[in-house]
Amino acid sequence: MKKQKVRPKPRFTRNRAVAIGAIAAVLAIVGFFGYRALVPTNGSVPVLSFPMNDFIKATHGKSGYFYLSQTSGSVKGLRTSSSNSGSQINPNYVYSKGELVSFHFINEDYDTHSQHNFNIDEFNVHTKDLGYFGSETVSFVADKTGTFNYYCSIHPEMKGTITVEQ
Known part of the structure; x- marks a missing residue:
């Protein structure tokens, strides 16, 4: 009798790809608004100091x-x-x-x-x-x-x- 080869489960599933994409989108949005919060109203670059x-x-x-x-x-x-x-x-x-x-x-x-x-x-x-x-x-x-x-x-x-x- 011939033994059937067992395939390992793929590590990168569709659900994982969606979850990673969602996390990346949330991080991008938080980064964008975090960057904008550091830019004063009369400036164009972030200021990294305590106001x-x-x-x-x-x-x-x-x-x-x-x-x-x-x-x-x-x-x-x-x-x-x-x-x-x-x-x-x-x-x-x-x-x-x-x-x-x-x-x-x-x-x-x-x-x-x-x-x-x-x-x-x-x-x-x-x-x-x-x-x-x-x-x-x-x-x-x-x-x-x-x-x-x-x-x-x-x-x-x-x-x-x-x-x-x-």
């Missing part, structure tokens, strides 16, 4: 609409006009030239549920119009010296300045 993080919210009170800093006064970026290190209304920020800056903006206008945005034209910083409790983070490189205005295009009274020093 100055400032937290600012849009709100409403008895005096009208305003930005409120959620960054402590002891942090380098915030210039306070008093010895109070708590929240500041329409705060002024100070940065060094070449510094990577991230603004974490949130709309906490509970009173009117109005839309708000955050803009700095000179650094191409523009958030979407955010509804109540909407948030967005924008990063930019402070590559120009001087004093620049930030503002809400919906409510002109919401404004402040950032200063970039040499």
Whole structure:
């Protein structure tokens, strides 16, 4: 009687090829968006450094609409006009030239549920119009010296300045 040769199971099956293709697609998508997240709004290449993080919210009170800093006064970026290190209304920020800056903006206008945005034209910083409790983070490189205005295009009274020093 002749012995039949047993064929080994193939190592690369169709299911494995599909799984490897799916994993490669997910990694490519994560890589693409990860790369894009490292590119500041006024740049074209990724910046691999830790940003100055400032937290600012849009709100409403008895005096009208305003930005409120959620960054402590002891942090380098915030210039306070008093010895109070708590929240500041329409705060002024100070940065060094070449510094990577991230603004974490949130709309906490509970009173009117109005839309708000955050803009700095000179650094191409523009958030979407955010509804109540909407948030967005924008990063930019402070590559120009001087004093620049930030503002809400919906409510002109919401404004402040950032200063970039040499």
